[in-house]
Amino acid sequence: MNRRNFLKILACSTAMSSVGSTLFAKTIISEEDDYYTVDSLNKLGQDKPKDIFLDQKYHDSFYSVIKKLNLVQRHVGFGNYNILSFDEAVNTARWSNKIGSFSDEELEFMEYIFYYNPNIHGFYGERTCQNITDTIDKNNIVKIPYSGHYLFKDRSLDTYNNMIKDIGNSIILTSGVRSVMKQMKLFLDKLDRTNLNLSQASISLAPPAYSFHSSGDFDVGKKGFGYDNFTERFALTEEFSKMIKLTYVDIRYTINNKDGVRYEPWHVTVV
């Protein structure tokens, strides 16, 4: 892709081949379903400057990209979309006559959302992906049965398996490995729900280049707890009480963390 030549290229992973089979289930809880609580926004909002919104010039592209990414996800399936790369998303759209190629404006918008600096709206997390075309190495991940999600082999998988052993089967994986395009979709969906308010969106969802789900972190929940798994109510569960006693488990987004992210008791750090 010639257009990428002007972008800062620092590939951080190897190529992904075809993606595995997809599990569809209505019971899958993912961060598509998560929502911020007014409480956590208020807590974080106290010393926050004025909210920053997406520039008007991107509005058309924003809505058309959201629509296309929904179609791409439907086309490849929920599980596969979790690990879909930028190039694969672009090609999927191009070769499907129901979707249609991304326009130059849409591609430029996605590049903007990937490369801009979110410090301008109060997000101070670390950049975890350097290049919009970064891929997930398929040889390095495993699909977790009945979850629709993947985990990186070794550290993430070991941590998760040990948690099940120590906490019990009521702890479940609610989000694992996320590609750039997965985080892009989650972030844009969140932006949609916050009326294009970048400041509010990034309190509960990292911008596409800033998610530690690209490098090993994962989310857990309590079986049957539904949307509450992505609220502070998860911290009231027995599962969480057991979890924080485990010496090998760290919560990345603690109360009043410096990244500007809300408290996320469900988000497990893997480094």
Ligand SMILES: [Zn+2]
């Ligand atoms: Zn998470």
